[in-house]
């Protein structure tokens with residue numbers, strides 16, 4: 537396979553680069569760079585997504601008939617790498633890359649017409665209601681109940697670790713519609729629920745990297761006699777497990793190398809500025825060797841991404857190979873964050889987060905890069921857990937990729 541980009545691809549890369557430069561405001565970039573988890577205010581995310589929508593680029597993975605960008609696989613790759621390299625706000629995946637492919641494949645014509653245009657235009661913010669207290673890796677053991685009440689389901693139970701539920705207008709949930717004996721996967725259904733429904737409570741879960749405001753990330757969502765119209769059921773009752781697994785392939789199959797290269801370049805800059813008392817860290821042969829090893833691993837991942845993404849056409853999912861990207865990508869993210877933490881040295885010690893909270897008048901300790909590195913390191917522990925832990929990904933690869 538030829539992994540070199542064509543002249544058209546290079547021209548496309550230049551076009552994307554120029555558009556980002558002209559469109560992405562410096563103040564927003566500064567806010568992204570100060571955020572320990574990459575999240576900024578809801579309105580900033582929505583503003584950026586609407587800009588991409590205006591340009592026709594918000595949905596690189598959607599088929600053109602639904603308003604997708606119509607990129608070739610290499611354009612898709614270049615586009616995502618350029619966004620990562622410019623450190624643009626994260627495109628929220630819950631609508632665009634998670635529930636939308638499920639609605640396209642399994643939703644009714646009415647559901648497609650109702651939900652897809654608003655997802656494309658970022659008019660509606662979605663969140664993911666899969667995990668429950670006691671049901672994470674063993675997701676099929678989930679207990680949230682949806683009882684058939686004729687024209688609606690009555691939902692009771694709770695979802696946990698729900699990312700940015702506080703911003704969400706809608707939540708897609710796995711619920712138990714039948715508790716028949718047999719495989720726990722049977723009797724699970726896929727429901728779309730309006731977050732304004734009476735009976736829903738959002739309880740924030742405060743984590744180590746939480747700033748006083750602006751970076752609240754995960755929540756518990758409680759459902760107490762919540763009425764959900766029957767029209768909000770995706771596909772067939774009891775087939776939710778099939779739809780849930782289809783969604784997860786999209787959640788996991790992202791390219792990581794562009795962001796990793798940018799993050800490693802930042803570590804190099806810190807190591808050139810910081811020392812350990814005996815000289816610059818950048819001149820330390822042990823540190824240099826670890827940077828070089830990490831760079832080699834990122835290049836290997838980049839080639840794997842090009843190989844996998846190059847075999848796909850618009851709207852296709854990548855199946856179990858998405859577990860390869862998720863596992864290696866997140867392992868390398870953590871490796872780079874560890875190097876960054878080491879590079880900032882003593883600046884990792886102060887709890888600096890309040891100093892860069894919105895509206896704070898506290899003076900941050902040390903240079904700019906010192907403030908966000910330790911919170912980002914702590915926040916980054918999540919990446920090998922969410923979207924299915926890396927241990928679970930290894931089980932999937934062993935079974936479905938290696939056939940063991």
Ligand SMILES: Cc1cc2nc3c(=O)[nH]c(=O)nc-3n(C[C@H](O)[C@H](O)[C@H](O)COP(=O)(O)OP(=O)(O)OC[C@H]3O[C@@H](n4cnc5c(N)ncnc54)[C@H](O)[C@@H]3O)c2cc1C
Nearest residue numbers: 664665666667672673697698699918921922923924925927
């Ligand atoms: C920051 C963050 C955001 C998240 N956002 C969302 C969200 O928006 N929506 C949502 O639904 N969920 C979300 N999650 C939940 C996430 O999907 C679960 O945390 C994850 O699936 C692991 O489940 P658990 O936390 O219950 O851990 P457990 O399943 O209890 O696992 C504990 C440990 O045991 C290991 N383990 C478990 N089973 C096996 C096995 N069979 N083989 C080998 N090892 C195993 C796991 O790898 C892990 O190390 C989020 C999680 C985090 C941390």
